[in-house]
């Protein structure tokens with residue numbers, strides 16, 4: 670039996686109902702149950718890929734990284750998360766594409782060596798469409814190194830390439846590793862954008878992080894011309910500049 674989004678929705682619904690009825694142990698019981706699960710995954714060279722049990726692994730992540738918020742808040746967040754999806758036939762990334770993309774990024778840059786040398790990146794593939802997102806990336810730092818997690822959903826649009834989205838998410842993991850935080854932008858990136866003539870003051874941190882993630886995606890694509898660049902009208906000069914900046918950024922990372 671797989672533990673999918675529907676299971677997550679039902680399990681959180683039940684636990685929240687018990688809490689409402691005054692059963693205060695329900696949150697603890699839920700956390701115990703989730704941590705006792707052994708979600709199945711496939712091991713890649715530098716990643717672990719979760720598919721049918723992605724929702725179970727996601728629940729373990731949320732409970733681990735938000736411990737200070739308390740289990741009840743995590744439970745509510747998981748319940749809301751599981752309610753944001755619907756079944757869909759939109760494009761989704763495949764196991765084979767995940768493998769290919771990792772090979773590609775490691776051909777072009779020392780990606781695994783610099784970004785996740787200690788712990789395999791966890792890739793969670795959800796067979797459903799999220800109400801607003803194509804994918805998302807989180808990470809946290811522990812003494813043994815960074816732990817990163819990329820969630821991939823079915824695409825919001827028919828003509829959107831899951832490979833491009835996945836490269837974008839790997840770009841997010843790169844700036845998290847480079848800055849050591851989820852809520853920062855590398856200073857060198859702001860300098861780079863200004864040199865290109867961008868009005869960086871008008872952009873929020875999350876917007877800058879998205880531009881960084883796209884810059885990483887373009888840098889990889891510039892070395893793999895078979896991949897279709899999803900941003901129309903980009904000049905070769907921008908592609909070249911993206912590659913040069915990301916290459917220099919890898920040099921910045923110890």
Ligand SMILES: [Zn+2]
Pocket residue numbers: 837841878879882
């Ligand atoms: Zn993004």
